[in-house]
Amino acid sequence: MERGYWIKSKPVYNALVWHEKATAHLVLAQNQGGLAVLKLFQQMQPQQPVTVIYAQHDTDYAKTLKKVVPDGLDVVSSEQELLVSLKNIMPSMRMGLRVYVAGSEGFIWSVAEVLKTFGVEEADIMKELTDTLARTIYCVHCKAITHNITTNIGKCSGCARMLFVRDHFSRHLGAYMGLMIDAESPGELPEIEEIYP
Amino acid sequence: MTMINVKVAAIEQVTPLVKHFTFVKEDGSSLPAFSGGSHVVVSIDIGGRVHRNPYSLMGSPMENEAYHISVRRQENSRGGSVFMHENVTVGMPLKITYPMNLFSLAKKGRKHILIAGGIGITPFMSQIADLKRMGANYELHYAFRSPEHGAFAAQLKESCGDHLHCYIDSNATRLDLQALLSDQPLGTHVYVCGPSAMVVATLETARNLGWPENHIHSEQFLSPPIGEPFKIQLARSNVEIQVSAEMSMLEAIEAAGVEADFLCRGGVCGRCELDVLETDGALLHNDHFLTDSEKASCKKIMPCVSRAKGERLVLDL
Numbered sequence: 215m216e217r218g219y220w221i222k223s224k225p226v227y228n229a230l231v232w233h234e235k236a237t238a239h240l241v242l243a244q245n246q247g248g249l250a251v252l253k254l255f256q257q258m259q260p261q262q263p264v265t266v267i268y269a270q271h272d273t274d275y276a277k278t279l280k281k282v283v284p285d286g287l288d289v290v291s292s293e294q295e296l297l298v299s300l301k302n303i304m305p306s307m308r309m310g311l312r313v314y315v316a317g318s319e320g321f322i323w324s325v326a327e328v329l330k331t332f333g334v335e336e337a338d339i340m341k342e343l344t345d346t347l348a349r350t351i352y353c354v355h356c357k358a359i360t361h362n363i364t365t366n367i368g369k370c371s372g373c374a375r376m377l378f379v380r381d382h383f384s385r386h387l388g389a390y391m392g393l394m395i396d397a398e399s400p401g402e403l404p405e406i407e408e409i410y411p
Numbered sequence: 412m413t414m415i416n417v418k419v420a421a422i423e424q425v426t427p428l429v430k431h432f433t434f435v436k437e438d439g440s441s442l443p444a445f446s447g448g449s450h451v452v453v454s455i456d457i458g459g460r461v462h463r464n465p466y467s468l469m470g471s472p473m474e475n476e477a478y479h480i481s482v483r484r485q486e487n488s489r490g491g492s493v494f495m496h497e498n499v500t501v502g503m504p505l506k507i508t509y510p511m512n513l514f515s516l517a518k519k520g521r522k523h524i525l526i527a528g529g530i531g532i533t534p535f536m537s538q539i540a541d542l543k544r545m546g547a548n549y550e551l552h553y554a555f556r557s558p559e560h561g562a563f564a565a566q567l568k569e570s571c572g573d574h575l576h577c578y579i580d581s582n583a584t585r586l587d588l589q590a591l592l593s594d595q596p597l598g599t600h601v602y603v604c605g606p607s608a609m610v611v612a613t614l615e616t617a618r619n620l621g622w623p624e625n626h627i628h629s630e631q632f633l634s635p636p637i638g639e640p641f642k643i644q645l646a647r648s649n650v651e652i653q654v655s656a657e658m659s660m661l662e663a664i665e666a667a668g669v670e671a672d673f674l675c676r677g678g679v680c681g682r683c684e685l686d687v688l689e690t691d692g693a694l695l696h697n698d699h700f701l702t703d704s705e706k707a708s709c710k711k712i713m714p715c716v717s718r719a720k721g722e723r724l725v726l727d728l
Contacts, residue, residue, distance in 0.1 A: 233621060235618055235619055235620070235621045236621035237593065237620055237621050238621075304597075307597055308593075308594060308595060308596060308597065309592070309595040309596065309597060309599050309620070309621075309622055309626070310593065310620045310621040310622065311597065311621070312621055332597050332598070333521040333596065333597035333598020333599075334597055334598070335519060335598075335623070335625070337623070337625055338623040338625070338626075
């Protein structure tokens with residue numbers, strides 16, 4: 215890619231840092247995101263109430279988290295379970311809540327989608343990318359969403375077209391745009407390489 | 412800048428200090444559409460000197476036959492509001508800018524809390540029309556000095572019903588910002604317009620409670636303060652201009668025949684920003700646009716409301 219070129223729609227993720235001003239904190243993490251949560255608690259134990267929901271499948275930060283998080287820790291075994299817990303607790307939350315998310319990009323935007331339905335805007339969420347650079351792609355031809363694409367070109371789960379994975383990101387869909395790579399010359403594909411491990 | 416030729420269709424004394432002006436197009440055609448929270452800049456000629464003051468549009472954005480503004484008489488100012496009160500009469504032609512919105516509603520908001528102090532009610536008058544049309548959840552908190560100063564309180568009671576909460580200083584009823592902002596549903600936005608102390612208190616309270624910055628909105632037009640006279644040099648135009656005590660830098664630049672960009676003329680929008688090439692004294696920043704570090708750097712200045720002290724100020728214009 216051209217040096218210095220940068221699509222503004224591509225999200226920039228940061229390391230989680232507590233907001234000093236808040237009335238409550240909500241931390242949502244998945245797998246390696248558990249380490250990001252531990253780093254948060256290394257900064258300090260906030261004065262305000264904290265709720266942590268952690269989904270783990272291949273990592274085990276839960277043991278340490280149980281020691282570090284004073285109360286309000288909920289450990290679940292999958293992203294789906296986490297989203298269900300999230301939907302259950304959100305109705306009691308009020309303005310002044312600060313939200314922190316750490317996990318894969320797919321996880322971050324699944325959480326953002328749920329939060330949006332409760333009035334929390336994407337821009338208000340602090341996000342840390344962990345685990346993988348795998349991308350969710352949106353097929354601009356058939357509108358299907360395909361998850362966990364780790365290569366420059368991925369196959370659409372809807373129409374089976376081979377899609378070039380762009381940097382152009384939709385916050386609304388939580389996905390990168392995918393364009394048919396061999397539209398001009400069917401079957402002629404550049405080399406497929408893993409670039410989002 | 413393209414201006415709209417209007418004439419004054421009606422003037423109404425709303426409170427002892429506030430007059431309501433109705434403008435229609437001079438040629439009888441419709442006025443441009445606008446959105447709730449917009450303002451226009453009104454040009455008035457006082458003894459050969461052009462004053463341009465921003466005023467919020469108060470009418471419904473649905474109506475494009477007339478624009479409505481309200482002007483509070485400011486005794487210790489440079490005369491713009493006094494002229495509007497004493498010299499502007501029905502039928503008089505005036506020039507205004509196209510509407511501009513620096514205080515629009517957050518369309519994604521779930522609930523809107525509008526906080527007005529005194530004449531700060533004006534931008535909310537048009538926003539309320541939008542909120543009602545959208546069927547939005549909102550509350551209007553309106554504080555004023557005494558019953559006779561509650562411009563539009565009766566009209567608002569009529570249109571807003573239970574959404575309106577009034578606080579009257581003389582009745583010792585006060586708005587408790589802390590209580591109001593500590594128990595609001597997620598997705599709430601707060602908007603404030605009024606005296607400086609009220610705006611600052613609202614911003615501080617919301618921030619301290621952890622409200623995200625993009626949920627907090629304010630508008631506060633400043634009038635150019637009166638100050639010591641000073642001189643400026645415009646590098647590209649190659650002229651030296653004297654800025655008198657009662658004139659703003661922007662007005663002095665315009666009076667010298669140099670074209671400068673502007674929109675709000677109240678230190679809010681940032682459009683008139685100029686690069687400072689050289690200065691030997693202090694810049695007296697009065698705007699709400701530049702950040703504190705930009706102000707400290709002495710590299711930029713907003714000529715609509717800011718002034719300078721010293722012998723030499725060279726601007727890139």
